[in-house]
Amino acid sequence: MKKFLIFILGLSMVFATTTTAFAVEGNQEAIKKEVVQSEKKKNVPEVIDEVNQSVVAVIGKNTKVKEREHIFAKFPKNLQHGSGVIVSKEGRIITNNHVVDGLKNIYVVMYDGKVYKAQLLYTDKEIDLALLKINKDNLKPMKMADEQKIKVGNEVIAIGTPLSFGYRNSATKGIVSGLNRPVDRMYTYLQTDAAINPGNSGGPLVNMKGELVGINTLGTMFFQGMNFSIPIDHVKYFIEQFDKYGKIRRCYTGIDFEENWAAMLGIPTNQGLKVVALEKGAVVNLNQVKEGDMLEAIDGKAITSIAQYNEILKEHVPEDKVKFTFSRKDKKIDVEVMLKEKQDKSKEAGKED
Known part of the structure; x- marks a missing residue:
């Protein structure tokens, strides 16, 4: 009898373990299915409706x-x-x-x-x-995409109000044509061939999951299929800075730089930025840095363009300490600086225009 009870108990434990294994496997399959569904692209009408x-x-x-x-x-x-x-x-x-x-x-x-x-x-x-x-709540906010998953060739849709209000919520479709485009030499943009016309500015560029990948900002006159959007990481940066500080706390170095001709033309180059002047209140002095020196890197990250320089500074806030690496002829010069805050010329928070 005792042996029989032990046998029954062992059988129960095996059954329980097997049932648990099946349950775990079932949950994993459900989770996997949910992930696949969330990653699945929608068709164009579905995205626009969403x-x-x-x-x-x-x-x-x-x-x-x-x-x-x-x-x-x-x-x-x-x-x-x-x-x-x-x-x-x-x-x-x-x-x-x-x-x-x-x-x-x-x-x-x-x-x-x-x-x-x-x-x-x-x-x-x-x-x-x-x-x-x-003054309205219970609105439907647009989901924001993961900037790391945005690739050249991704299909995108631009939505906005081109030309006049008679064309509200017009949609155009294209692809992400390029990343990190230094259009104005200040920051980098997404390039797309989705049509962006006057009035589309401020509207969304969305992926095929209905997520915001950029804010449409401009098209290029006299050229077809060359349009640009402010990438989602810039949008997140703007919102996060406002939520935390009430404004963008942009870093200031007081060093004026000049790009070499190759960077201006968009030709790949390893050449850094040339120091052309030090402003009053710069984070370095003439004993450390001189006109003609080349900024090669910030914290080990190579610098070859003004846009790239600004993108790296965007990762910091005033009073952060960073290491600038300059070159003077064949000599490398490392200078640790404390970043200052750039004077904010934007409109104050809460001010109505």
């Missing part, structure tokens, strides 16, 4: 520009419009700085046609982004 509620139009009267010429007399005077993206349930919206620059009053038109007056929370000219707030 994100359209998160896309808005932005409009206002620009007090800085002169009245339009007679040929445009049938349009209301000095109206300026663009697009925007809802980034929080509580009514926060991202758009371009140049969309709202000079607007006395800013209005946001939702996908359903409802209009709300917007408060300008913060805007930054250098990165060309602005943050608005409307």
Whole structure:
């Protein structure tokens, strides 16, 4: 009898272990299936249907520009419009700085046609982004993509309000044509062949999972299929800096640099940035760095362009200590500096334009 009970007990333990194994395997399969579903690309209509509620139009009267010429007399005077993206349930919206620059009053038109007056929370000219707030909650914010997963060749859709309000929520499709494009030599951009026209500025560039990969900012005149978006890591940086500090705490070195001709033309080069001047209050002095010296690296990261220099500084905040590596003829010079804060010329948080 005792042996029989031991046999039954052992059989029960084997059954329990097997059942648990099947349960774990079943859970793993369910999780795997869920991951596959989340990674699965949607078709174009599905993506547009999913994100359209998160896309808005932005409009206002620009007090800085002169009245339009007679040929445009049938349009209301000095109206300026663009697009925007809802980034929080509580009514926060991202758009371009140049969309709202000079607007006395800013209005946001939702996908359903409802209009709300917007408060300008913060805007930054250098990165060309602005943050608005409307008095509306329970909105649908757009999901943000992982910048590490954005690759050349990824399919993307641009949505916005090109030309006039009659074309609200127009969609164009293309691919990511290039990464890290130093369009204005200040920061790097995403390049896309998805059509971006006047009025698309501030609108989203989304991937085929309906995630925000960039904020559309400009197209290139006289060239087809060369359009640019502010990448999602810049957007995240802008929002995180505002949430933490109420503004972008941009680093300042007081060193004026010049790119070599190869970098200006976009030709691959290993040459660093040439020091052309030291401003008053620079983080280095003439005993450490001289005109003509070459900045080769920051904390061991090679520097070959102004845009690359700014991208690396973007990873830091004022009072961070970093190591600059300069070269003077064949000599390497390491200088540890404490970064200062660049004077903020952007509009103050909470100020309504």
